[in-house]
Amino acid sequence: MKFGLLGTGPWAERTHGPALAAHDEVELVGVWGRRPEPTGALAARLGTRPYADLDTLLAACDAVAVALPPDVQAPLAVRAADAGCHLLLDKPVATTPDAARGVAEAVERAGVGCVVFFTLHFCVSTGDWLREQAAVDDWRIGRADWLSPVFGGADSPYTASPWRREKGALWDVGPHALSVLLPLLGPVEEVTAAPGGFGDTVHLALRHTSGASSTCTLTHSVPPAAAGVTAEVRGAQGVAELPLRDEAPAASFARAVDALLTAARTGEEHLCGARFAETVTSVLHSAQRQLPAR
Structure with a gap:
């Protein structure tokens, strides 16, 4: 499966990128980030291509892995699903119920697979x-x-x-x-x-x-x-x-990749899918509303 990696921070560099680059059933076709310098540097370390234009990368991919802040991730996930890409997302999928619901609806509308990397489920x-x-x-x-x-x-x-x-x-x-x-x-x-x-x-x-x-x-x-x-x-x-969680996050992330490959092949929703992620966001949002502003 052809994957694009969205994000260039420590999580992308240490977990998503190495796991995708090493996976036997994945071709990492490129990296997109919000700043050109770290995008190029991470792509070079992973032996792939940097992309300046997100839509060009989406057109070259079967799936995307997203390692970005949740409120950046959610609209990009909708955009990727609408482009026909399967989604390997990070938690939380969003920090508002509307944004999380939008991701789930986009996944269902496009008929793509979606797995959210709740780490403990994949260790x-x-x-x-x-x-x-x-x-x-x-x-x-x-x-x-x-x-x-x-x-x-x-x-x-x-x-x-x-x-x-x-x-x-x-x-x-x-x-x-x-x-x-x-x-x-x-x-x-x-x-x-x-x-x-x-x-x-x-x-x-x-x-x-x-x-x-x-x-x-x-x-x-x-x-x-x-x-x-x-x-x-x-x-x-x-x-x-x-x-205790007894393995590196990159090893667990490789199993999340496996889970997305299965979801894409079978069409079956994974436990850690978009609707479960929406539920988690809803609970946390309800909690946030009771707390003083940070």
């Missing part, structure tokens, strides 16, 4: 765990805490990210938390959000349509020594704890 250890727990009935309580030091002193390439600075952990790691809780506990019917005491820390309490409830603590503002990811569900079967 072997965490993906297997999620599928195992989804087969168990009657989970009643859940918890998913993402404590990151990106703004807390870590040496991270994402510290300077403008959109992460603007939107905070709610939008960056909140999708990871919801990607665990929603498949196991069901859709959310009510969300309550409260700011934490440091930086971008946010606490969420969720009530699910199944009758289950869950909580999340999300932050990029803890010191490196306090960082960590924990998630669990509890019910009649006992307690199930999310295992």
Whole structure:
């Protein structure tokens, strides 16, 4: 499948680009970015061609992988779908319900495949765990805490990210938390959000349509020594704890490519498709409306 890569930042450079360039069933035909210098540099590192015009790249592709901020990604995803390209998108797909719905409607209108890279679903250890727990009935309580030091002193390439600075952990790691809780506990019917005491820390309490409830603590503002990811569900079967993600994101992204290839061949919607991504955006938007302006 002929892929174009949209984006030239650290995520594109470290994850999307290497995984696409190394994939046996992918031809990486080009890179498009918003600035010509990094576009040319990344294309050269990946052994492909830089494109100055997005529509020219879309015309040369069967699919696009997007590594751009969500509010840039959403309209470009619609444009790519309308051009007949399958979509491998990043989370969150958008930060407004209207934009996320627009992506889902474009995918359905064009009849293209769409997979959104919710990382935990494509790592072997965490993906297997999620599928195992989804087969168990009657989970009643859940918890998913993402404590990151990106703004807390870590040496991270994402510290300077403008959109992460603007939107905070709610939008960056909140999708990871919801990607665990929603498949196991069901859709959310009510969300309550409260700011934490440091930086971008946010606490969420969720009530699910199944009758289950869950909580999340999300932050990029803890010191490196306090960082960590924990998630669990509890019910009649006992307690199930999310295992550690034990592989590089590029390896997980290669499996997301596999999933898109399958969706494109079969026409079947993936669990991490556009409608699931729309649901995640809706929950996070409801939370955002309850928080003070950043």
